[in-house]
Amino acid sequence: MFDIDRWREIFQSINKNRLRSVMSGFTVSFAILLFTLLFGIVNGLSNSFTSAFVDDAQNSMQVRVRKTTKPFKGLQTGREIQLRNDDYNFVKDTYKDKIQYQSARIYKNFTLKYKNEANNYDVRAVNPDHQFLEKTIIDEGRYLNERDLNEKSKVIVIGRLVKEDLFGEKPALGKRLNVNGSSYLIIGIFSDEGGDNEERIAYIPVTTAQNIYGNNDYISQINLGYNPNLSLDAAIAFGNKIERDLRKKLNIHPDDQSALSVRNMAEANKGVGMFMGALYAIVILVGSGTLVAGIIGISNIMIFVIKERTKEFGIRKALGATPASIIGMVVQESVLITTIAGYLGLSLGTYILSLIGNNLEEKYFIKDPSVSPAIVIAATVVLILSGLVAGYVPAKRAANIKPIEALRAD
Structure with a gap:
């Protein structure tokens, strides 16, 4: 050689x-x-x-509802489907062995104000697990926790760009923020790899939103993170089963794709x-x-x-x-x-x-x-x-x- x-x-x-x-x-x-x-x-x-999909967990799943497009069991077309806490708990209790994370989500758009600075932002009412489903990166402070939910606390976690818009270079953690006329304590500041739009969002406890903005148990969406040990085929089958069971529970026609849908990352993956x-x-x-x-x-x-x-x-x-x-x-x-x-x-x-x-x-x-x-x-x-x-x-x-x-x- x-x-x-x-x-x-x-x-x-x-x-x-x-x-x-x-x-x-x-x-x-x-x-x-x-x-x-x-x-x-x-x-x-x-x-x-x-x-x-960098800003979402790869094992995420979203349950969304809209109006019905097919009559079912004597119920007319055009019925508005509304998810409630009972539906959230049904999913949580029925499939707890196959769920890693779970969070409700309520969409709001509020004016956030600090002193003379104010602007409109998307505000999402969520559960603590939402941090992992959305892959939220906490830069300062902390995220929402179970105590915030139980006490229906007026606390808020704001995006990096919300902080820049309202506070500039000044510290925001621990300050009070006017949220649609109510005072909220800023407990955390986050960043998100999803880009600017994801960093112009604020998060509050879902129980707080239900108590103050409607006094009801309505939720807009159920977000899940299925057990990562499930294969893609098993995760897809799991998503299909959740969809079938919720259709049955909410009296939705089995073929009415508009009324209820499950966006499953396993299918995309x-x-x-x-x-x-x-x-x-x-x-x-x-x-x-x-x-x-x-x-x-x-x-x-x-x-x-x-x-x-x-x-x-x-x-x-x-x-x-x-x-x-x-x-x-x-x-x-x-x-x-x-x-x-x-x-x-x-x-x-x-x-x-x-x-x-x-x-x-x-x-x-x-x-x-x-x-x-x-x-x-x-x-x-x-x-x-x-x-x-x-x-x-x-x-x-x-x-x-x-x-x-x-x-x-x-």
Whole structure:
């Protein structure tokens, strides 16, 4: 492997057959370049899908209700469906073994005011588990807790941009905020990876909202986080069962999709997974086909090289060279050409992806196309194996030729 004389002979052979070596290396280089670009683009699509749901838990599920569009059990079309605490508790008690997090949600839009600064913001009344469902990041203070719910406390957690709008650079934690005419204590300030819109929101306890704004037990939505140990298929079946049971409980027609729907991230994750799996399979198929063509090209080049060196190999064998030494020399040359050409293609592909960056995100939803270190390592192994395969067959043929036949070859 580290024989200087052998390496000298290999480089002399490559130099003697420069055009053939370049052409054979080009096929491998092109194959790796194509594979790198395709894989990077598919990774970019995957990054776009991931970032689209970055601010929500991947195991989240949302139960939403609207007006009915089908009559059922003597009830007319256009009936407004209203979720209540009883429905929330029904889900909580019935499926507690399959639920990791659960929160009600009530949507409000209030004027928030501090001294001379005021503006309208979305205010969501929620349970403490909502922090994990929405992946809320607490920067200062704390989130809502069970004591806030039990005592129906007038406390509020505000987004980072709400704090900037109303307080500027001044501290906001512990200050009193006028919320639609009522005084609330700011107990926390949060940020959210979902962007500016998610950081211009405020959260209050759901019990407080029910008590002050309506004196009822109405809720707008039920948010769940299913047990992460459930498979995607099991999570989808779980979501379907919740939907069926709530339809039955609320007297909604089984086919009335408008009246009640369950948005299940498991379905989205499964769909994205299948789509990305198909794309990766296509990339591997195309890349493998191109790589196989490159291997065949190198193998053919090695056959021509061996033909030209038949007499040389015969003399080597006559002087005592073993078949293994001849095979090793030919295979080593093949691996060298393949590895150098492959890494040129890999380096060029990686460089092109870095130049692309996020330029394709807006039009083609391709975000940060790149190849991972694992792919680079796998490519290294593939290149070495490809060189071995490409060189071994002709090398084996050359090693088996008899010295007398080799010396007679034209």
